[in-house]
Amino acid sequence: MQIGFVGLGAMGAAMAMNLVESGYKVQVYNRNPARSEPLRKAGATVASSPAQAAYLADVVFSVVADDAALKAVTLGEAGILATLKPGGVHISVSTIGVDTAQELTTRHREAGSGLVSATVFGRPDAAAARKLFVMAAGADEHLKVAVPLLEQLGQSVGIVGADPSQANLVKLIGNFMLSVIIETLGEACAVAGKAGIDPAHLIGLLTNANFNAPPYKIYGPMIASQRFQPAGFALPLGQKDNRLMLAAAEALGVPLPLASLVRDRFLAVRAQGIGADHDWSAMALCALNEAGLHKHI
Template sequence: MKIGFVGLGSMGAAIAKNLIESGHEVQVFNRSPARAEPLREAGASVASSPAQAALSADAVFTMVADDAAHEAVTFGEAGIATTLKPGALHISMSTISVATAQDHAAKYREAGLALVSAPVFGRPDAAAARKLFIMAAGADEHLKVAVPLLETLGQSVGIVGNDPSQANLVKLIGNFMLSVIIETLGEACAVAGKAGIDPMHLVELLTSANFNAPPYKIYGSLIASQQFQPPGFSLPLGQKDNRLMLAAAEALGVPLPLASLVHDRFLTLRSQGLGAEHDWSAVALCALSDAGLSNLLHGG
């Protein structure tokens, strides 16, 4: 299959490489051209714009950072929608707002174009290992094309519904839940540390019992060891997803007290100068710092 791929960050590059290795004819684009060179060496061709990547594609994937980037690569002057051929499919794997996903889906329907939202759960190592959990939503006829491709990229594909924005909402809900787990682990490690219990031993004990699940193991280890660099998922991206979750909930009239707490944690970290060089699990630093167990918020 001829595939375009737009957005070659750590997640996008890993997914695009897997598509190449699956035998597809892949053309890639990234705003920073240097990011495309390893994929050129792996067998991809390099497009000069999102429009060129979509021009002859049967399916074009996007994996970009935020709403503004998604708008630019989709509906910009050289965007995907300007050249996507009838019958071809845009598979958006980006974590974007529900409102933007709804707007883009409506524009695609009006233009007679096909869109599937397929955001993912998993960090770059999971993307490289084809271990992503993928949430997909779109019209049935579009999902019939998208799902076989997505199944080669992850360990499961969950079908959310017929409205692409539903998958984006589920992704935001999932990241909200992960952020609460991070906050909980930070508070738990703070209590254990003050009591003289090694936080890493605490994590090992609990993840061998009731909390034997990947988020607790992955983030528990990072938090107990205070290893927040390099980022697997950066602090600003986590903050962005928290903001989008709060906006989606407000539009639905649903209060989210825990998301509001995490929102304040993000603001505290950013005011102390932490940014893209830190993993979003650094949210736990607030609880650790409050307990006097970390001075990383103050340059230590």
């Protein structure tokens, strides 16, 4: 099986490397060619465009930052659809809006190929360790091709449905829930700090009790210590996902009061100069600032 792989950021590079190490023939493309070099040394072929990465491929993965980036690498003369052969499958791992996923599903159908949305939960270290949680959606014939590959990348593959956009919505819902956890952790650490309880000790106590779950164990210590660099998931990407969640909910006629609160938290922390070099958990600085407990901003 010939695999194309477009997008070699922290997540994409780890996933592509796992496919190479699993013995697949992989042709990679990244806008910054230097990102392709470790994969070339590991045995991958380096392409000069998304279209070249997709040429003769049975499956093409894309792992890019947002809707605009996904459209840029998929459509047009140099895009994936320009050369993906009929019957080929494009597996999109990006967190994008429901409307974009629906548009691209139609474009793939018109081109005689298939789109599978395979969104993932997990940070770059989980991607490297093949510990991602994958949420996949697409037509049955496309999922039959995609799922064995996705099983090489994660510890589980959940099938959402036949419409690729459903997997994108599940990802947005999950990130919305994580953002609310980040807000509650910020508020909890603010209360503890004002009461003279070491926030790190609080997190240790709670994550060994009722809150013994990965989001609390990952984000709790970061927020308690106000250690938001390096970014495992950059703040602007979290803000983008919140915006997409609100848009999806509005289209469905569903009010999301907590997502609206999180939106304002993102805006507030960005207004204070916190940017792309910070993890999205830096949103918790709002609660800490309001309590007068911030160490740096």
